[in-house]
Amino acid sequence: xxxxxxxxxxxxxxxxxxxxALTWAxxxxxxxxxxxxTRVTTALSDGDWGAADEKLxxxxxxxxxxxxxxxxxxxxxxxxxxxxxxxxxPAQPSSWAPAYAHLVFxxxxxxxxxxxxxxxxxxxxxxxxxxxxxxxxxxxxxxxxYLVLGGLAVGFGTRMASGCTTGHGLxxxxxxxxxxxxxxxxxxxxxxAVSYLIEFLT
Amino acid sequence: MNSAAVRTIRFGLVGLLLGYCLSxxxxxxxxxxxxxxxxxxxxxxxxxxxxVAVAAAGFLIFRKGRAPSRRDLHKGTIIGGVLxxxxxxxxxxxxxxxxxxxxxxxxxxxITLVAIVAGNFIxxxxxxxxxxxxxxSCEA
Amino acid sequence: MKEAxxxxxxxxxxxxxxxxxxxxxxxAWKERFCHGDYTKCQRYVRTLRGERVPATLLPNGMDLPSxxxx
Numbered sequence: 548x549x550x551x552x553x554x555x556x557x558x559x560x561x562x563x564x565x566x567x568a569l570t571w572a573x574x575x576x577x578x579x580x581x582x583x584x585t586r587v588t589t590a591l592s593d594g595d596w597g598a599a600d601e602k603l604x605x606x607x608x609x610x611x612x613x614x615x616x617x618x619x620x621x622x623x624x625x626x627x628x629x630x631x632x633x634x635x636x637p638a639q640p641s642s643w644a645p646a647y648a649h650l651v652f653x654x655x656x657x658x659x660x661x662x663x664x665x666x667x668x669x670x671x672x673x674x675x676x677x678x679x680x681x682x683x684x685x686x687x688x689x690x691x692x693y694l695v696l697g698g699l700a701v702g703f704g705t706r707m708a709s710g711c712t713t714g715h716g717l718x719x720x721x722x723x724x725x726x727x728x729x730x731x732x733x734x735x736x737x738x739x740a741v742s743y744l745i746e747f748l749t
Numbered sequence: 750m751n752s753a754a755v756r757t758i759r760f761g762l763v764g765l766l767l768g769y770c771l772s773x774x775x776x777x778x779x780x781x782x783x784x785x786x787x788x789x790x791x792x793x794x795x796x797x798x799x800x801v802a803v804a805a806a807g808f809l810i811f812r813k814g815r816a817p818s819r820r821d822l823h824k825g826t827i828i829g830g831v832l833x834x835x836x837x838x839x840x841x842x843x844x845x846x847x848x849x850x851x852x853x854x855x856x857x858x859x860i861t862l863v864a865i866v867a868g869n870f871i872x873x874x875x876x877x878x879x880x881x882x883x884x885x886s887c888e889a
Numbered sequence: 890m891k892e893a894x895x896x897x898x899x900x901x902x903x904x905x906x907x908x909x910x911x912x913x914x915x916x917a918w919k920e921r922f923c924h925g926d927y928t929k930c931q932r933y934v935r936t937l938r939g940e941r942v943p944a945t946l947l948p949n950g951m952d953l954p955s956x957x958x959x
Contacts, residue, residue: 550775550778553773553774553775553778553781553792554773554774554775554796555792556791556792556793556795556796556799557799559770559773559774559775559796559799559800560795560796560798560799560800560802560803561799561803562770562773562774563770563771563774563796563800563803563804564799564800564801564802564803564804564805564806564807565803565807566763566766566767566770567800567803567804567807568803568804568806568807568808568810568811569807570763571807571808571811572807572810572811574759574763576763578763578767580843580844580845580848581843581844581869582888583844584844584865584866584869585869585873587866588866588869588870588873589873589941591866591870592870592873593941595943597944599954600943600944600945600954601753603945603953603954604908604944604945605751605752605753610908610953612956613953613954613956614908614909614915614953614956615914616956617947617949617951617953617956618914618915618917618918620951620956621917621918621921621947621949621951622917641904641907642902643888643904643944644756644760645753647757648756648757648760649760651757651760651761651764652760652761652763652764653764653844653848654761654764654848655760655761655762655763655764655765655768656764656765656767656768656771656845656848656849656852657768657848657849657851657852658764658765658768658852659764659765659766659767659768659769659770659771659772659849659852660768660769660771660772660777660848660849660850660851660852660853661768661852661853661854662765662768662769662852663768663769663772663773663849663852663853664772664852664853664854666773667773669853670853670854671853671854672854672856673854673855673856674856674857675855675856675857676779676841676850676855676857676858677778677779677780677855678780679778679779679780679781679783680779680780680841682780683779683780683783684779684839690857691857691860693839693840694840694857694860694861694864695860695864696836696839696864697835697836697837697838697839697840697842697861697864698836698840698842698847698860698861698862698863698864698865698867698868699836699864699865699867699868699871700832700833700835700836700839700868701832701833701836701837701840701842701843701844701847701861701864701865701868702836702844702864702865702866702867702868702869702870702871702872703829703832703868703869703871703872703875704828704829704830704831704832704833704834704835704836704868705829705833705843705844705865705869706829706868706869706872706873706876707825707828707829707832707872707876708825708826708827708828708829708830708832708833709823709825709826709829709884709885711833711843711844711845712797712837712843712845712846713767713843713845715830716797716801717800717801717804718804720801720805721801721802721804721805721807721808722805722808723805724821725821725822726821726822726823726826726885729822729826729827729830730826730827730829730830731830732830733826733827733829733830733831733833733834734830734831734833734834734837735834736834737830737831737833737834737835737838738786738834738835738837738838739786739787739788739838740834740838741786741834741835741838741839742783742786742787742838743786743787745783745838745839746787873939876939877938877939877940878939880939881937881938881939882937883898883936883937884936885898885899886899886902886903886936887899887902887903887904887932887933887935887936887942888902888904888942
């Protein structure tokens with residue numbers, strides 16, 4: 548049975564689901580671990596952490612001037628445009644954030660884990676993923692092998708599917724998005740199958 | 750304090766709460782995740798389903814301004830999902846979980862994290878070279 | 890490339906579309922790209938090529954930060 552220090556399901560559901568809902572309500576933003584990883588990975592490889600873009604986007608005067616200059620460059624003159632005939636979808640409030648903000652988000656997940664472990668008295672910095680991992684999967688070089696191959700699969704797969712448990716599961720399925728249902732079904736179903744395979748083999 | 754700093758702090762706060770919740774629920778414990786997949790213990794599965802339900806209610810209540818639909822079904826969805834499922838069952842982690850594990854002191858999670866970033870990077874290159882399907886959005 | 894039917898499928902989440910907003914002068918961009926031949930929009934093109942799309946990339950491939958400077 549679960550360690551009693553873990554939250555009962557309804558507490559976890561309220562807190563995790565509530566966090567997603569509140570982040571949407573107050574920040575107009577969806578939580579997505581793999582999305583943030585993609586932003587950070589890209590920034591690590593091209594060195595652009597978004598500070599310059601952010602500066603321009605936050606400076607309304609400079610932004611307007613740049614947009615006007617660009618319009619002039621593209622259309623040659625002030626374009627004479629009538630109001631659009633068909634209703635166009637409204638622009639969404641900007642959900643863009645520079646890559647460094649995503650890095651902060653990711654690092655703070657770690658801090659959250661730290662606080663939780665400190666609170667339950669389970670903080671223990673050591674070379675172990677816990678007794679359950681050691682018992683089921685193994686320790687030492689075997690563990691490293693699993694983590695490397697498994698981690699590669701997670702990184703590759705989440706980017707390929709455009710989402711992870713929070714992105715597709717919590718934010719996609721809850722908004723009834725078809726792609727998220729399929730993705731969540733795929734990764735959850737596979738997780739079940741592989742876990743049974745592990746049980747069978749160990 | 751300028752708006753960029755405030756926005757970054759808010760990002761951080763959400764991350765903090767996410768890591769805290771994942772840890773207190775038990776997502777960072779391999780045994781709990783394994784039991785969830787095997788259905789030998791229903792607590793975690795119910796937590797996941799419940800979270801989705803609560804989030805769904807929240808999205809319905811705070812409906813104003815629909816979020817961009819970035820989770821469209823596309824060619825990478827199923828295979829990507831399957832690959833992720835394999836990795837999750839084997840490591841017990843998804844990106845957020847690995848970070849929370851590291852915070853708890855589970856140092857091997859660092860390996861998981863580096864591998865996740867590497868896998869993510871490799872996919873980026875593979876997609877550029879071989880896959881031309883529409884992922885549904887211009888954002889990353 | 891044949892003319893694309895309908896509007897750009899990425900419009901909803903597009904940062905640049907948001908910047909165009911409802912300003913009449915900027916409607917020209919939407920007419921030419923978003924509701925026009927969006928397959929020519931550099932943001933769309935780069936996405937399909939799997940390249941990163943900076944928030945300030947214009948549909949014609951120009952970069953907003955470089956526009957502000959004379």
